[in-house]
Amino acid sequence: MNFIKQKTIPIVPLLLVSLLIECSGSVSAGDTFLFGISERFEQAFGSRETPACSSDVTISTKLVSLVEDGDVNSTFSTVSENGLTDVDTDGGTAWGYRSFQTCIYPNVPFSGSLDIPVSITSNYGTRITSLKTFPAPDVAIPTKLTFTGNGVAVRQCFTFAVTQDAVRSAKVDPMTVALGTMTQKNGSGEEVSGTYTGKDACDISVSLEDDEGPGVRVSNISRVMEEPGPSATATNGTFQVRLRTAPTANVTIPINEVFDSINANNREGTANPKTLTFTNANFATEQTVTISSVDDLEIDGIKVYTVEVSNTSSADADYNGIKPRNVVVYNRDQSVPGYAYIRFDSTSGTTGSAGGAVNRFATDESNQLGTKYSNFQLKLRTKPTNNVTLSFSSNCGNKCTILTPTLTFTPTDWNTYQTFRVEGKSDSANTGNADYTVSFVASSADATYNTTVAEPTFSIRSCDNDGTHLLQPCNFSGSSLATSGNRLSAAEGGSTNIWMIAQSSPGSDVSIGLTSSDTTEGTVPANITVSTSNFNFMESGGTNQIVLTHMDDALVDLNQNWTVTTLTSSGGLTYDPIDVYATTTDDEKAFYISHVGNTNENTTNTATVSVCLGGNNPTQPVILNISCKSYTAGTAASGECGAITSSPITFPVNSEVEPGNASDVGCASSAKKQTFTVTGLDDTYADGNQSFDIQFVMAANTDTNYQNAANPGDHSITNEDDEPAGKAIFVTTSSYNGEMTAQGVFAADDTCNNNKPGGVPAGTYKALIVSNSGGSVTNDRIPNGTNWVLTAGRHYYRCNSSGYSNCSDEHSRLFIANGSAGFDPTSLPRSFSTVGDQYWTGMTNSLSPATQASQPTCSGDGLTYFHNCNGFTYQNCPSTPVDFLYGQTWTMASSTSITSQESICSATKKLICVQQ
Numbered sequence: 001m002n003f004i005k006q007k008t009i010p011i012v013p014l015l016l017v018s019l020l021i022e023c024s025g026s027v028s029a030g031d032t033f034l035f036g037i038s039e040r041f042e043q044a045f046g047s048r049e050t051p052a053c054s055s056d057v058t059i060s061t062k063l064v065s066l067v068e069d070g071d072v073n074s075t076f077s078t079v080s081e082n083g084l085t086d087v088d089t090d091g092g093t094a095w096g097y098r099s100f101q102t103c104i105y106p107n108v109p110f111s112g113s114l115d116i117p118v119s120i121t122s123n124y125g126t127r128i129t130s131l132k133t134f135p136a137p138d139v140a141i142p143t144k145l146t147f148t149g150n151g152v153a154v155r156q157c158f159t160f161a162v163t164q165d166a167v168r169s170a171k172v173d174p175m176t177v178a179l180g181t182m183t184q185k186n187g188s189g190e191e192v193s194g195t196y197t198g199k200d201a202c203d204i205s206v207s208l209e210d211d212e213g214p215g216v217r218v219s220n221i222s223r224v225m226e227e228p229g230p231s232a233t234a235t236n237g238t239f240q241v242r243l244r245t246a247p248t249a250n251v252t253i254p255i256n257e258v259f260d261s262i263n264a265n266n267r268e269g270t271a272n273p274k275t276l277t278f279t280n281a282n283f284a285t286e287q288t289v290t291i292s293s294v295d296d297l298e299i300d301g302i303k304v305y306t307v308e309v310s311n312t313s314s315a316d317a318d319y320n321g322i323k324p325r326n327v328v329v330y331n332r333d334q335s336v337p338g339y340a341y342i343r344f345d346s347t348s349g350t351t352g353s354a355g356g357a358v359n360r361f362a363t364d365e366s367n368q369l370g371t372k373y374s375n376f377q378l379k380l381r382t383k384p385t386n387n388v389t390l391s392f393s394s395n396c397g398n399k400c401t402i403l404t405p406t407l408t409f410t411p412t413d414w415n416t417y418q419t420f421r422v423e424g425k426s427d428s429a430n431t432g433n434a435d436y437t438v439s440f441v442a443s444s445a446d447a448t449y450n451t452t453v454a455e456p457t458f459s460i461r462s463c464d465n466d467g468t469h470l471l472q473p474c475n476f477s478g479s480s481l482a483t484s485g486n487r488l489s490a491a492e493g494g495s496t497n498i499w500m501i502a503q504s505s506p507g508s509d510v511s512i513g514l515t516s517s518d519t520t521e522g523t524v525p526a527n528i529t530v531s532t533s534n535f536n537f538m539e540s541g542g543t544n545q546i547v548l549t550h551m552d553d554a555l556v557d558l559n560q561n562w563t564v565t566t567l568t569s570s571g572g573l574t575y576d577p578i579d580v581y582a583t584t585t586d587d588e589k590a591f592y593i594s595h596v597g598n599t600n601e602n603t604t605n606t607a608t609v610s611v612c613l614g615g616n617n618p619t620q621p622v623i624l625n626i627s628c629k630s631y632t633a634g635t636a637a638s639g640e641c642g643a644i645t646s647s648p649i650t651f652p653v654n655s656e657v658e659p660g661n662a663s664d665v666g667c668a669s670s671a672k673k674q675t676f677t678v679t680g681l682d683d684t685y686a687d688g689n690q691s692f693d694i695q696f697v698m699a700a701n702t703d704t705n706y707q708n709a710a711n712p713g714d715h716s717i718t719n720e721d722d723e724p725a726g727k728a729i730f731v732t733t734s735s736y737n738g739e740m741t742a743q744g745v746f747a748a749d750d751t752c753n754n755n756k757p758g759g760v761p762a763g764t765y766k767a768l769i770v771s772n773s774g775g776s777v778t779n780d781r782i783p784n785g786t787n788w789v790l791t792a793g794r795h796y797y798r799c800n801s802s803g804y805s806n807c808s809d810e811h812s813r814l815f816i817a818n819g820s821a822g823f824d825p826t827s828l829p830r831s832f833s834t835v836g837d838q839y840w841t842g843m844t845n846s847l848s849p850a851t852q853a854s855q856p857t858c859s860g861d862g863l864t865y866f867h868n869c870n871g872f873t874y875q876n877c878p879s880t881p882v883d884f885l886y887g888q889t890w891t892m893a894s895s896t897s898i899t900s901q902e903s904i905c906s907a908t909k910k911l912i913c914v915q916q
Contacts, residue, residue: 422438555588618701
């Protein structure tokens with residue numbers, strides 16, 4: 001995962017967090033991370049023996065590692081693989097977390113209520129801001145958490161954020177948020193004994209890395225990796241390391257990728273390089289460590305392991321013995337349960353969870369082929385947890401005998417091929433060639449192979465050479481049967497084949513003459529020979545092989561059937577075998593269509609379309625009617641196709657034409673083609689370039705080459721938009737108070753990017769909000785000024801759900817930004833969201849930064865707090881929390897009009913989010 005500026009990364013964030021538990025007990029295998037992922041917390045500090053605590057309450061992240069100059073905000077997520085969503089705020093290398101949210105919730109149902117005491121020990125002072133951020137509104141972390149239900153839906157979350165300073169701070173112990181002994185109560189508030197009673201929830205530890213002075217910067221790993229495999233797209237990831245200051249001597253940092261037992265013997269991944277050396281000259285240059293994923297061939301979900309960035313060694317005392325933070329790596333399982341096979345001819349393949357059919361096998365009813373063309377080898381694709389036994393059966397009736405009734409694979413030999421064999425036998429019936437299947441049922445204590453994975457089936461051709469069939473054409477399953485109802489088929493210029501086999505070895509060579517019923521469509525050898533060496537032989541190049549050559553012509557003649565007549569044999573055996581039926585499929589098109597240029601709105605640009613005939617000259621005029629394809633109103637392509645010149649177009653009798661091909665852009669001269677032009681329609685919507693289709697319908701004619709030809713397919717043309725790009729606007733579903741952390745409006749931007757509803761276009765979004773009016777607040781945003789979110793002349797449309805009619809400039813336009821990059825909120829064609837909704841904006845409804853008459857003085861702080869919740873960074877006076885700040889909000893007063901009013905900053909309002 002590469003971090004992108006202001007963009008939510010929905011895959012898995014990369015936890016550069018170590019997990020510290022500070023309550024009694026010992027570590028157990030049951031101490032797991034959210035959704036079952038091991039936290040490996042005891043290894044974050046290199047400790048193999050760390051006390052554990054109750055796992056009855058989930059703490060999504062128990063140790064948070066913040067970096068003073070970090071650039072990643074991490075929030076809890078119920079939809080990502082490991083329960084987190086990261087936003088890299090500057091779009092560069094992800095150098096750690098500047099804010100991090102961790103959540104607490106009980107795991108099993110209970111009645112009544114559950115109290116968890118909370119106490120905080122911290123020497124960081126104002127360097128870390130700690131808030132309870134879910135459920136809203138954001139407040140200081142309380143001394144007690146009370147739950148009245150269970151599960152993720154009733155979680156309570158803390159967010160820890162860094163306050164940047166320019167001071168080299170002394171190293172202090174991590175901040176501890178201690179979650180104490182739990183108390184369970186009934187509905188009357190009386191203490192009761194329950195699942196949680198008397199147990200300690202796990203503590204949360206928060207550490208902060210100072211960015212002044214000597215130190216080692218370690219970035220987040222670039223993405224979640226996948227085990228190598230056919231569908232894998234990200235089999236490696238990288239992280240960067242550099243020093244903060246220039247050392248006086250070389251600094252060496254070992255990289256230990258097998259520090260974690262999960263990656264013992266590099267079963268999950270390898271690191272390169274394994275040693276980094278920094279000098280006075282390159283200390284500030286990032287050095288990259290690449291972690292490459294390894295496929296362990298086990299179905300083990302997403303595996304989490306720790307790569308240790310080991311202690312530094314240097315003659316520089318400041319850089320000797322520094323312990324950088326470790327990197328937590330996520331390796332997503334790509335192992336696919338199923339079976340691997342090798343056919344008798346050494347071709348191999350695999351089947352996955354859905355099973356599948358495998359063909360190209362054959363037996364014969366006189367059992368002259370034996371198991372030569374019907375044996376195959378099998379093994380499992382992934383390691384099972386228990387023995388897997390395959391029990392084979394077939395629907396062949398009296399046509400086959402299974403020689404291998406079972407195969408068993410163990411957790412030791414699962415990756416070793418074992419051979420299955422089946423042979424043919426006589427059913428004493430002259431019913432012709434047929435196919436039967438061999439299948440198996442897997443039984444195992446391993447649920448994956450016992451129930452989840454569908455077993456493949458193996459299709460086998462049974463060649464009917466018993467009874468009176470002394471000679472019989474035969475081929476492999478998957479091929480056609482070569483009967484009148486199931487013909488051998490190939491395109492013009494291709495070939496097919498079938499072999500002649502005997503019921504028994506002839507006394508001497510047998511010759512069979514062959515003729516084609518239509519040599520313009522297919523040819524065959526004059527004769528073939530069946531001998532004592534090939535009567536039970538189906539190999540390429542054998543003298544008993546009938547090769548059918550499907551002739552190529554220049555006619556549009558569709559598919560043509562023909563027959564290979566087998567004459568009565570001579571030599572060691574006299575017998576008239578059954579004939580072989582074939583089809584040659586046409587490779588000519590009736591029409592070849594291409595165009596040059598595209599249409600463009602509000603210009604004279606046209607697309608010139610050329611149509612060429614395929615095949616020979618027509619004996620009747622060939623007429624094509626042309627029209628714009630009709631689209632349902634409310635779809636993107638409706639209203640894009642304009643005028644078509646020359647409809648219909650006519651190819652006259654015996655017009656000079658030449659065969660086309662798929663890459664033609666028109667015939668060689670005007671005598672060999674028909675052309676027409678298409679113009680596009682102009683609209684007033686910023687809908688981007690839209691493709692529309694031209695339809696062709698051939699008028700009826702009696703030409704033998706064209707009367708049965710299919711109509712040409714639709715032909716697509718692009719109509720280029722002439723409006724500036726349209727931008728989407730949505731309103732958040734949830735509401736938020738006026739304190740948006742120290743980031744102010746940038747935090748509102750993060751909220752927009754982290755809470756996009758379904759159907760909203762991808763991209764970066766910013767909040768339609770100003771941060772201040774008067775004074776100086778970091779991260780100012782003012783209309784048509786610094787960090788403003790609208791662009792003059794752009795079209796802005798509402799996007800509240802998926803679908804063109806709900807999310808497009810044509811169907812849900814809100815406004816076109818005027819020359820001052822603004823609009824009139826009192827006169828809109830439609831509402832931003834539900835009438836009555838309120839939004840934090842910091843503006844009047846004339847888009848002027850607002851001031852509040854109720855601004856408190858907060859004299860006890862000795863500071864001046866400005867309007868709009870102090871740039872949306874505070875909701876009350878820190879010295880006197882009862883004195884609230886105020887900010888400006890908008891109300892959707894009607895479906896077309898917005899009013900503006902002052903609101904207390906502790907109130908919760910929605911945000912208007914604008915695509916950039």
